[in-house]
Amino acid sequence: MSAVKYTRDHEWVKVEGKIATVGITDFAVQELGDLVYVELPAVGDEVRAGERLAAVESVKAASDVFAPVSGEVVEVNEALEDEAGLLNESPMDEAWIARIEMSDPKELDALMDRAEYDEFVKEASH
Amino acid sequence: MLELRKTPLYDAHVEAGGRMVDFGGWALPVQYTSILEEHRAVRERAGLFDVSHMGEIHLTGPDAMAFIQHLVTNDCSQMQVHQIVYSPMCYPDGGVVDDILIYRVCENDYWLVVNASNTDKDYDWITRNASGYDVTVSNISSKVAQVAIQGPVAQTILQRNTDCDLDSIKFFWCRPETTVAGRKCLVSRTGYTGEDGFEIYCKPEDARHIWDTLLEAGKTDGLIPAGLGARDSLRFEAALPLYGHEISQDISPLEGNLGFFVKLGKSEFIGREALSAQKERGLSSRVVGLELAGRGVPREGYPVMAEGREIGRITSGMFSPTFNKGLAMALITTEHARPGTALAIDIRGKAVPATVVKTPFYKKAYRKE
Numbered sequence: 001m002s003a004v005k006y007t008r009d010h011e012w013v014k015v016e017g018k019i020a021t022v023g024i025t026d027f028a029v030q031e032l033g034d035l036v037y038v039e040l041p042a043v044g045d046e047v048r049a050g051e052r053l054a055a056v057e058s059v060k061a062a063s064d065v066f067a068p069v070s071g072e073v074v075e076v077n078e079a080l081e082d083e084a085g086l087l088n089e090s091p092m093d094e095a096w097i098a099r100i101e102m103s104d105p106k107e108l109d110a111l112m113d114r115a116e117y118d119e120f121v122k123e124a125s126h
Numbered sequence: 127m128l129e130l131r132k133t134p135l136y137d138a139h140v141e142a143g144g145r146m147v148d149f150g151g152w153a154l155p156v157q158y159t160s161i162l163e164e165h166r167a168v169r170e171r172a173g174l175f176d177v178s179h180m181g182e183i184h185l186t187g188p189d190a191m192a193f194i195q196h197l198v199t200n201d202c203s204q205m206q207v208h209q210i211v212y213s214p215m216c217y218p219d220g221g222v223v224d225d226i227l228i229y230r231v232c233e234n235d236y237w238l239v240v241n242a243s244n245t246d247k248d249y250d251w252i253t254r255n256a257s258g259y260d261v262t263v264s265n266i267s268s269k270v271a272q273v274a275i276q277g278p279v280a281q282t283i284l285q286r287n288t289d290c291d292l293d294s295i296k297f298f299w300c301r302p303e304t305t306v307a308g309r310k311c312l313v314s315r316t317g318y319t320g321e322d323g324f325e326i327y328c329k330p331e332d333a334r335h336i337w338d339t340l341l342e343a344g345k346t347d348g349l350i351p352a353g354l355g356a357r358d359s360l361r362f363e364a365a366l367p368l369y370g371h372e373i374s375q376d377i378s379p380l381e382g383n384l385g386f387f388v389k390l391g392k393s394e395f396i397g398r399e400a401l402s403a404q405k406e407r408g409l410s411s412r413v414v415g416l417e418l419a420g421r422g423v424p425r426e427g428y429p430v431m432a433e434g435r436e437i438g439r440i441t442s443g444m445f446s447p448t449f450n451k452g453l454a455m456a457l458i459t460t461e462h463a464r465p466g467t468a469l470a471i472d473i474r475g476k477a478v479p480a481t482v483v484k485t486p487f488y489k490k491a492y493r494k495e
Contacts, residue, residue: 036445059161
Protein backbone atom coordinates (compact mmCIF):
# COMPACT_ATOMS: atom_id res chain seq x y z
CA MET A 1 0.00 0.00 0.00
CA SER A 2 1.34 3.44 -0.80
CA ALA A 3 -1.23 6.04 0.23
CA VAL A 4 0.04 9.61 0.13
CA LYS A 5 -0.66 11.74 3.20
CA TYR A 6 -0.30 15.48 3.66
CA THR A 7 0.58 17.89 6.48
CA ARG A 8 -0.61 21.39 7.25
CA ASP A 9 2.95 22.56 6.58
CA HIS A 10 2.67 21.32 2.98
CA GLU A 11 4.79 18.20 3.22
CA TRP A 12 3.69 14.94 1.62
CA VAL A 13 4.57 11.48 2.86
CA LYS A 14 4.31 8.26 0.91
CA VAL A 15 4.37 5.05 2.95
CA GLU A 16 5.76 1.67 1.96
CA GLY A 17 6.04 -0.71 4.88
CA LYS A 18 7.94 1.07 7.63
CA ILE A 19 9.55 3.54 5.25
CA ALA A 20 8.04 6.99 4.77
CA THR A 21 9.24 8.99 1.78
CA VAL A 22 8.88 12.73 2.43
CA GLY A 23 8.73 15.74 0.14
CA ILE A 24 7.02 19.11 -0.25
CA THR A 25 3.79 19.52 -2.16
CA ASP A 26 3.15 20.91 -5.61
CA PHE A 27 1.23 23.73 -3.91
CA ALA A 28 4.20 24.58 -1.66
CA VAL A 29 6.56 24.67 -4.62
CA GLN A 30 4.24 26.92 -6.58
CA GLU A 31 4.08 29.30 -3.62
CA LEU A 32 7.83 29.30 -3.05
CA GLY A 33 8.81 29.94 -6.67
CA ASP A 34 12.20 28.97 -8.09
CA LEU A 35 14.07 26.82 -5.59
CA VAL A 36 17.81 27.28 -5.58
CA TYR A 37 19.08 25.35 -2.58
CA VAL A 38 18.09 22.42 -0.39
CA GLU A 39 19.65 21.67 2.99
CA LEU A 40 19.23 17.93 3.48
CA PRO A 41 19.31 16.05 6.78
CA ALA A 42 22.05 13.47 7.34
CA VAL A 43 21.42 9.75 7.07
CA GLY A 44 21.17 8.45 10.62
CA ASP A 45 19.54 11.61 12.01
CA GLU A 46 16.75 10.91 14.48
CA VAL A 47 13.79 13.20 13.80
CA ARG A 48 10.55 13.82 15.63
CA ALA A 49 7.24 14.61 13.96
CA GLY A 50 6.81 18.38 13.63
CA GLU A 51 10.51 19.16 14.01
CA ARG A 52 12.74 20.57 11.30
CA LEU A 53 13.88 17.96 8.82
CA ALA A 54 15.34 20.06 6.01
CA ALA A 55 15.29 23.56 4.55
CA VAL A 56 14.40 24.67 1.04
CA GLU A 57 15.43 28.06 -0.25
CA SER A 58 14.02 30.09 -3.09
CA VAL A 59 15.59 33.21 -4.54
CA LYS A 60 13.60 35.21 -1.99
CA ALA A 61 13.56 33.19 1.20
CA ALA A 62 14.41 30.12 3.24
CA SER A 63 11.64 27.80 4.45
CA ASP A 64 11.80 24.90 6.86
CA VAL A 65 10.57 21.45 5.95
CA PHE A 66 9.18 19.60 8.95
CA ALA A 67 9.22 15.87 9.57
CA PRO A 68 5.67 14.53 9.15
CA VAL A 69 6.56 11.43 11.20
CA SER A 70 9.16 10.44 13.79
CA GLY A 71 11.98 8.04 13.08
CA GLU A 72 15.44 7.66 11.61
CA VAL A 73 16.52 9.20 8.32
CA VAL A 74 17.66 6.23 6.22
CA GLU A 75 18.14 7.90 2.84
CA VAL A 76 18.33 11.43 1.42
CA ASN A 77 17.87 12.59 -2.16
CA GLU A 78 21.37 13.78 -2.96
CA ALA A 79 20.33 14.80 -6.47
CA LEU A 80 18.74 17.87 -4.87
CA GLU A 81 22.10 19.10 -3.61
CA ASP A 82 23.20 19.87 -7.14
CA GLU A 83 19.83 20.59 -8.65
CA ALA A 84 17.30 22.18 -6.33
CA GLY A 85 15.30 23.10 -9.43
CA LEU A 86 14.18 19.47 -9.57
CA LEU A 87 11.75 20.47 -6.82
CA ASN A 88 10.04 22.85 -9.23
CA GLU A 89 9.86 20.23 -11.94
CA SER A 90 8.78 17.17 -10.01
CA PRO A 91 7.94 17.97 -6.39
CA MET A 92 5.69 14.99 -5.79
CA ASP A 93 7.91 12.35 -7.35
CA GLU A 94 11.55 12.69 -8.40
CA ALA A 95 12.27 15.49 -5.92
CA TRP A 96 11.50 13.57 -2.72
CA ILE A 97 13.67 14.89 0.10
CA ALA A 98 14.28 12.07 2.59
CA ARG A 99 13.19 8.60 3.61
CA ILE A 100 12.39 8.00 7.26
CA GLU A 101 12.10 4.63 8.98
CA MET A 102 9.08 5.32 11.13
CA SER A 103 9.16 4.68 14.86
CA ASP A 104 5.43 5.27 15.31
CA PRO A 105 3.35 4.68 12.17
CA LYS A 106 0.22 5.68 14.10
CA GLU A 107 1.34 9.29 13.62
CA LEU A 108 0.13 8.95 10.04
CA ASP A 109 -3.46 8.94 11.25
CA ALA A 110 -3.18 12.63 12.11
CA LEU A 111 -2.32 13.56 8.50
CA MET A 112 -4.66 14.51 5.67
CA ASP A 113 -5.51 12.67 2.48
CA ARG A 114 -5.44 14.52 -0.83
CA ALA A 115 -9.07 15.62 -0.75
CA GLU A 116 -8.64 17.00 2.76
CA TYR A 117 -5.40 18.70 1.81
CA ASP A 118 -6.95 20.32 -1.27
CA GLU A 119 -9.75 21.63 0.92
CA PHE A 120 -7.19 22.89 3.46
CA VAL A 121 -5.25 24.74 0.75
CA LYS A 122 -8.43 26.25 -0.63
CA GLU A 123 -9.40 27.57 2.79
CA ALA A 124 -5.89 28.75 3.58
CA SER A 125 -5.68 30.81 0.41
CA HIS A 126 -8.87 32.73 1.20
CA MET B 127 -6.20 44.49 6.40
CA LEU B 128 -5.11 47.86 5.13
CA GLU B 129 -6.16 48.56 1.56
CA LEU B 130 -3.06 48.38 -0.64
CA ARG B 131 -2.32 51.18 -3.05
CA LYS B 132 -2.44 50.29 -6.71
CA THR B 133 -0.25 51.63 -9.49
CA PRO B 134 -1.89 52.45 -12.86
CA LEU B 135 -0.51 49.12 -14.08
CA TYR B 136 -2.21 46.98 -11.43
CA ASP B 137 -4.67 45.43 -13.88
CA ALA B 138 -1.89 44.70 -16.36
CA HIS B 139 0.02 42.77 -13.68
CA VAL B 140 -3.01 40.75 -12.63
CA GLU B 141 -3.90 39.97 -16.27
CA ALA B 142 -0.31 38.80 -16.87
CA GLY B 143 -0.52 36.42 -13.90
CA GLY B 144 1.70 38.52 -11.63
CA ARG B 145 1.87 37.33 -8.04
CA MET B 146 0.83 40.45 -6.17
CA VAL B 147 2.39 41.20 -2.80
CA ASP B 148 2.34 44.01 -0.28
CA PHE B 149 5.45 46.08 -0.94
CA GLY B 150 5.54 48.97 1.51
CA GLY B 151 1.78 49.40 1.20
CA TRP B 152 1.71 48.98 -2.59
CA ALA B 153 0.26 46.00 -4.44
CA LEU B 154 3.03 45.00 -6.83
CA PRO B 155 4.07 41.77 -8.58
CA VAL B 156 6.97 39.91 -6.96
CA GLN B 157 7.14 37.79 -10.11
CA TYR B 158 5.11 36.87 -13.18
CA THR B 159 6.43 33.42 -14.04
CA SER B 160 9.79 32.98 -12.35
CA ILE B 161 12.30 35.28 -10.66
CA LEU B 162 15.19 33.38 -12.25
CA GLU B 163 13.70 33.67 -15.73
CA GLU B 164 12.98 37.39 -15.28
CA HIS B 165 16.47 37.97 -13.86
CA ARG B 166 18.10 36.24 -16.83
CA ALA B 167 15.91 38.10 -19.31
CA VAL B 168 17.27 41.42 -17.98
CA ARG B 169 20.90 40.22 -18.00
CA GLU B 170 20.66 38.73 -21.49
CA ARG B 171 17.86 40.59 -23.29
CA ALA B 172 15.44 43.01 -21.61
CA GLY B 173 12.87 43.31 -18.86
CA LEU B 174 10.08 45.80 -18.21
CA PHE B 175 9.44 46.96 -14.65
CA ASP B 176 6.59 48.94 -13.12
CA VAL B 177 8.22 51.37 -10.71
CA SER B 178 5.29 53.75 -10.46
CA HIS B 179 5.36 53.42 -6.68
CA MET B 180 8.57 55.47 -6.55
CA GLY B 181 8.06 58.96 -5.17
CA GLU B 182 8.76 62.22 -7.01
CA ILE B 183 9.23 65.52 -5.21
CA HIS B 184 9.37 68.69 -7.27
CA LEU B 185 11.57 71.61 -6.21
CA THR B 186 11.38 74.92 -7.99
CA GLY B 187 12.55 78.45 -7.30
CA PRO B 188 15.69 80.59 -7.44
CA ASP B 189 17.20 78.86 -4.39
CA ALA B 190 16.43 75.32 -5.51
CA MET B 191 20.07 74.43 -6.17
CA ALA B 192 21.34 76.00 -2.94
CA PHE B 193 18.64 74.12 -1.04
CA ILE B 194 19.56 70.79 -2.65
CA GLN B 195 23.20 71.38 -1.76
CA HIS B 196 22.08 71.86 1.85
CA LEU B 197 19.96 68.68 1.79
CA VAL B 198 22.21 66.08 0.20
CA THR B 199 25.76 64.77 0.71
CA ASN B 200 26.85 64.70 -2.93
CA ASP B 201 28.02 67.84 -4.73
CA CYS B 202 25.39 69.00 -7.22
CA SER B 203 26.97 72.40 -7.96
CA GLN B 204 28.29 71.31 -11.34
CA MET B 205 25.01 69.76 -12.48
CA GLN B 206 23.97 70.68 -15.98
CA VAL B 207 20.38 71.04 -17.15
CA HIS B 208 19.09 67.47 -17.92
CA GLN B 209 21.78 65.88 -15.80
CA ILE B 210 21.05 63.45 -12.95
CA VAL B 211 22.98 63.00 -9.71
CA TYR B 212 22.66 60.19 -7.17
CA SER B 213 23.01 61.12 -3.52
CA PRO B 214 22.32 60.07 0.04
CA MET B 215 20.29 62.57 2.08
CA CYS B 216 21.27 62.54 5.76
CA TYR B 217 20.12 63.50 9.24
CA PRO B 218 22.40 65.76 11.29
CA ASP B 219 23.82 62.63 13.00
CA GLY B 220 24.89 61.15 9.66
CA GLY B 221 22.14 58.53 9.49
CA VAL B 222 20.41 58.30 6.13
CA VAL B 223 16.95 59.78 5.49
CA ASP B 224 16.92 58.25 2.01
CA ASP B 225 19.03 57.78 -1.09
CA ILE B 226 17.68 59.71 -4.04
CA LEU B 227 18.13 60.67 -7.66
CA ILE B 228 18.17 64.39 -8.44
CA TYR B 229 17.01 65.32 -11.93
CA ARG B 230 17.68 68.83 -13.19
CA VAL B 231 14.70 69.01 -15.54
CA CYS B 232 15.27 72.67 -16.39
CA GLU B 233 17.16 75.69 -15.06
CA ASN B 234 15.42 76.01 -11.67
CA ASP B 235 13.31 72.87 -11.66
CA TYR B 236 14.44 69.67 -10.02
CA TRP B 237 12.82 66.29 -9.45
CA LEU B 238 13.93 64.26 -6.50
CA VAL B 239 13.10 60.61 -7.12
CA VAL B 240 12.81 58.85 -3.79
CA ASN B 241 12.11 55.38 -2.41
CA ALA B 242 8.39 54.65 -2.36
CA SER B 243 8.16 53.78 1.31
CA ASN B 244 10.11 56.93 2.24
CA THR B 245 8.10 59.40 0.16
CA ASP B 246 6.03 60.91 2.98
CA LYS B 247 8.97 60.96 5.39
CA ASP B 248 11.19 62.61 2.76
CA TYR B 249 8.59 65.19 1.81
CA ASP B 250 8.16 66.07 5.46
CA TRP B 251 11.94 66.24 5.99
CA ILE B 252 12.48 68.40 2.92
CA THR B 253 9.71 70.88 3.72
CA ARG B 254 10.83 71.16 7.35
CA ASN B 255 14.32 72.14 6.21
CA ALA B 256 13.25 74.56 3.49
CA SER B 257 12.83 77.65 5.64
CA GLY B 258 15.08 80.48 4.54
CA TYR B 259 15.22 79.20 0.96
CA ASP B 260 13.18 80.68 -1.88
CA VAL B 261 11.95 77.32 -3.07
CA THR B 262 8.58 75.61 -3.57
CA VAL B 263 8.37 71.94 -2.64
CA SER B 264 5.59 69.69 -3.93
CA ASN B 265 4.98 65.99 -3.75
CA ILE B 266 3.98 65.08 -7.32
CA SER B 267 4.18 61.30 -6.80
CA SER B 268 0.52 60.64 -7.56
CA LYS B 269 0.81 62.52 -10.87
CA VAL B 270 3.79 60.53 -12.12
CA ALA B 271 3.96 56.89 -13.19
CA GLN B 272 7.22 55.18 -14.02
CA VAL B 273 8.23 52.26 -16.20
CA ALA B 274 11.81 50.96 -16.46
CA ILE B 275 13.12 49.06 -19.47
CA GLN B 276 16.42 47.41 -18.65
CA GLY B 277 18.83 45.08 -20.38
CA PRO B 278 21.24 44.89 -23.32
CA VAL B 279 18.49 45.26 -25.95
CA ALA B 280 16.44 47.84 -24.01
CA GLN B 281 17.63 50.68 -26.23
CA THR B 282 16.85 48.81 -29.46
CA ILE B 283 13.28 48.21 -28.31
CA LEU B 284 12.69 51.66 -26.88
CA GLN B 285 14.19 53.38 -29.91
CA ARG B 286 11.49 51.90 -32.13
CA ASN B 287 8.86 53.57 -29.92
CA THR B 288 10.22 57.03 -29.26
CA ASP B 289 10.94 60.11 -31.31
CA CYS B 290 13.95 60.79 -29.15
CA ASP B 291 17.44 59.85 -30.35
CA LEU B 292 18.45 57.62 -27.43
CA ASP B 293 22.12 57.69 -28.40
CA SER B 294 22.08 61.34 -27.41
CA ILE B 295 21.08 60.50 -23.81
CA LYS B 296 24.20 59.63 -21.87
CA PHE B 297 24.36 57.62 -18.64
CA PHE B 298 22.68 59.63 -15.87
CA TRP B 299 21.18 62.19 -18.23
CA CYS B 300 17.55 62.69 -19.16
CA ARG B 301 15.30 64.12 -21.87
CA PRO B 302 12.27 65.74 -20.24
CA GLU B 303 10.10 66.60 -23.25
CA THR B 304 9.88 63.58 -25.45
CA THR B 305 7.39 60.85 -26.30
CA VAL B 306 7.19 57.10 -25.90
CA ALA B 307 4.45 55.26 -27.77
CA GLY B 308 3.14 58.67 -28.75
CA ARG B 309 2.64 59.84 -25.15
CA LYS B 310 4.52 62.64 -23.41
CA CYS B 311 7.35 61.36 -21.21
CA LEU B 312 10.60 62.12 -19.51
CA VAL B 313 13.20 59.50 -20.41
CA SER B 314 16.47 58.96 -18.54
CA ARG B 315 19.34 56.53 -18.98
CA THR B 316 19.23 55.19 -15.45
CA GLY B 317 18.21 52.02 -13.65
CA TYR B 318 18.60 49.71 -10.73
CA THR B 319 19.74 46.50 -12.37
CA GLY B 320 23.39 46.85 -13.32
CA GLU B 321 22.40 46.83 -17.00
CA ASP B 322 22.06 49.56 -19.55
CA GLY B 323 18.51 50.82 -19.75
CA PHE B 324 16.01 53.60 -19.38
CA GLU B 325 13.45 54.90 -16.94
CA ILE B 326 10.33 56.42 -18.44
CA TYR B 327 8.29 58.90 -16.40
CA CYS B 328 4.79 59.52 -17.68
CA LYS B 329 1.27 60.48 -16.65
CA PRO B 330 -0.59 57.73 -14.78
CA GLU B 331 -3.27 57.61 -17.50
CA ASP B 332 -0.62 56.94 -20.17
CA ALA B 333 1.23 54.20 -18.29
CA ARG B 334 -0.89 51.30 -19.52
CA HIS B 335 -0.60 52.31 -23.16
CA ILE B 336 3.18 52.67 -22.87
CA TRP B 337 3.49 49.37 -20.98
CA ASP B 338 1.43 47.41 -23.51
CA THR B 339 3.09 49.03 -26.52
CA LEU B 340 6.63 48.31 -25.29
CA LEU B 341 5.84 44.71 -24.32
CA GLU B 342 4.33 44.06 -27.73
CA ALA B 343 7.14 45.83 -29.57
CA GLY B 344 9.81 43.97 -27.62
CA LYS B 345 8.29 40.52 -27.76
CA THR B 346 10.47 39.27 -30.60
CA ASP B 347 13.57 40.59 -28.81
CA GLY B 348 12.71 38.61 -25.70
CA LEU B 349 11.37 41.48 -23.59
CA ILE B 350 9.26 40.23 -20.68
CA PRO B 351 7.73 41.94 -17.65
CA ALA B 352 9.87 41.57 -14.54
CA GLY B 353 8.77 41.80 -10.92
CA LEU B 354 10.17 43.00 -7.62
CA GLY B 355 11.98 39.71 -7.02
CA ALA B 356 14.17 40.13 -10.08
CA ARG B 357 14.58 43.84 -9.37
CA ASP B 358 16.05 42.95 -5.99
CA SER B 359 18.31 40.14 -7.24
CA LEU B 360 19.57 42.33 -10.10
CA ARG B 361 20.35 45.34 -7.91
CA PHE B 362 21.95 43.03 -5.36
CA GLU B 363 24.41 41.50 -7.87
CA ALA B 364 25.36 45.02 -8.97
CA ALA B 365 25.83 45.85 -5.23
CA LEU B 366 23.46 48.79 -5.51
CA PRO B 367 22.39 49.70 -1.98
CA LEU B 368 18.81 49.30 -0.82
CA TYR B 369 17.51 51.71 1.81
CA GLY B 370 16.82 49.88 5.07
CA HIS B 371 19.51 47.32 4.26
CA GLU B 372 22.93 48.70 3.29
CA ILE B 373 22.02 52.23 4.43
CA SER B 374 19.45 53.37 6.98
CA GLN B 375 18.85 55.78 9.80
CA ASP B 376 21.48 53.73 11.68
CA ILE B 377 23.94 53.03 8.85
CA SER B 378 25.70 56.12 7.48
CA PRO B 379 26.62 56.43 3.80
CA LEU B 380 30.29 56.08 4.77
CA GLU B 381 29.59 52.79 6.51
CA GLY B 382 27.33 51.81 3.63
CA ASN B 383 30.22 52.04 1.18
CA LEU B 384 28.85 55.21 -0.44
CA GLY B 385 31.77 57.46 0.52
CA PHE B 386 32.12 58.44 -3.14
CA PHE B 387 28.76 60.20 -2.87
CA VAL B 388 29.67 62.11 0.31
CA LYS B 389 31.58 65.27 -0.61
CA LEU B 390 32.80 66.56 2.73
CA GLY B 391 34.74 69.30 0.97
CA LYS B 392 31.70 70.99 -0.55
CA SER B 393 29.74 73.76 1.19
CA GLU B 394 27.73 73.06 4.35
CA PHE B 395 25.11 70.29 4.26
CA ILE B 396 22.98 68.42 6.79
CA GLY B 397 25.07 65.68 8.42
CA ARG B 398 28.41 67.08 7.35
CA GLU B 399 29.85 67.51 10.85
CA ALA B 400 28.85 64.05 11.97
CA LEU B 401 30.15 62.42 8.79
CA SER B 402 33.43 64.37 8.95
CA ALA B 403 33.90 63.25 12.54
CA GLN B 404 33.08 59.67 11.59
CA LYS B 405 35.67 59.78 8.84
CA GLU B 406 38.32 61.29 11.10
CA ARG B 407 37.71 58.74 13.83
CA GLY B 408 37.78 55.93 11.30
CA LEU B 409 34.81 53.68 10.64
CA SER B 410 34.22 50.95 13.17
CA SER B 411 32.24 48.95 10.62
CA ARG B 412 31.43 49.01 6.95
CA VAL B 413 29.47 47.17 4.30
CA VAL B 414 31.44 44.57 2.33
CA GLY B 415 30.73 41.79 -0.13
CA LEU B 416 30.89 38.18 1.02
CA GLU B 417 31.12 35.04 -1.03
CA LEU B 418 30.06 31.80 0.54
CA ALA B 419 32.73 29.11 0.23
CA GLY B 420 30.55 26.33 1.60
CA ARG B 421 27.03 25.30 0.65
CA GLY B 422 23.98 27.30 1.62
CA VAL B 423 22.32 30.64 1.13
CA PRO B 424 23.26 33.70 3.19
CA ARG B 425 20.21 35.73 4.21
CA GLU B 426 19.60 39.15 5.70
CA GLY B 427 20.16 39.17 9.46
CA TYR B 428 22.44 36.14 9.63
CA PRO B 429 25.46 36.74 11.92
CA VAL B 430 28.93 37.04 10.38
CA MET B 431 31.64 35.39 12.50
CA ALA B 432 35.41 35.66 12.91
CA GLU B 433 37.14 33.20 15.22
CA GLY B 434 33.80 32.21 16.67
CA ARG B 435 32.82 35.79 17.53
CA GLU B 436 30.05 37.79 15.88
CA ILE B 437 31.53 40.73 13.94
CA GLY B 438 28.46 41.87 12.03
CA ARG B 439 25.29 40.95 10.20
CA ILE B 440 24.21 40.36 6.64
CA THR B 441 22.32 43.32 5.17
CA SER B 442 21.26 41.58 1.93
CA GLY B 443 22.01 38.06 0.82
CA MET B 444 20.81 35.51 -1.68
CA PHE B 445 21.67 32.75 -4.05
CA SER B 446 22.98 34.72 -7.01
CA PRO B 447 21.24 33.71 -10.22
CA THR B 448 24.16 34.91 -12.36
CA PHE B 449 26.98 33.26 -10.40
CA ASN B 450 25.07 30.28 -9.00
CA LYS B 451 26.39 30.74 -5.50
CA GLY B 452 25.57 32.33 -2.20
CA LEU B 453 26.56 36.01 -2.04
CA ALA B 454 25.92 38.65 0.58
CA MET B 455 26.49 42.21 1.58
CA ALA B 456 27.21 42.58 5.27
CA LEU B 457 27.97 45.32 7.76
CA ILE B 458 31.05 44.06 9.61
CA THR B 459 33.88 45.45 11.74
CA THR B 460 36.45 47.31 9.65
CA GLU B 461 39.36 45.19 10.85
CA HIS B 462 37.81 42.20 9.02
CA ALA B 463 36.71 44.11 5.92
CA ARG B 464 39.76 43.58 3.70
CA PRO B 465 39.06 41.51 0.54
CA GLY B 466 40.34 37.98 0.93
CA THR B 467 39.64 37.81 4.68
CA ALA B 468 38.29 34.40 5.69
CA LEU B 469 35.13 34.62 7.81
CA ALA B 470 32.09 32.47 8.49
CA ILE B 471 28.34 32.99 8.23
CA ASP B 472 26.08 31.47 10.84
CA ILE B 473 23.42 29.70 8.78
CA ARG B 474 20.83 28.22 11.12
CA GLY B 475 23.48 27.51 13.75
CA LYS B 476 26.09 26.16 11.35
CA ALA B 477 29.25 28.17 10.62
CA VAL B 478 29.68 28.17 6.84
CA PRO B 479 32.99 29.55 5.52
CA ALA B 480 32.86 32.79 3.54
CA THR B 481 35.39 35.22 2.07
CA VAL B 482 35.32 39.00 1.83
CA VAL B 483 35.21 39.97 -1.86
CA LYS B 484 35.20 43.21 -3.79
CA THR B 485 31.89 44.60 -4.95
CA PRO B 486 30.07 44.85 -7.26
CA PHE B 487 29.71 41.10 -7.72
CA TYR B 488 28.38 41.83 -11.20
CA LYS B 489 30.26 44.33 -13.33
CA LYS B 490 28.00 46.96 -14.74
CA ALA B 491 27.39 47.01 -18.43
CA TYR B 492 26.21 50.61 -18.55
CA ARG B 493 26.71 52.62 -21.70
CA LYS B 494 28.69 55.59 -20.55
CA GLU B 495 29.52 57.10 -23.93
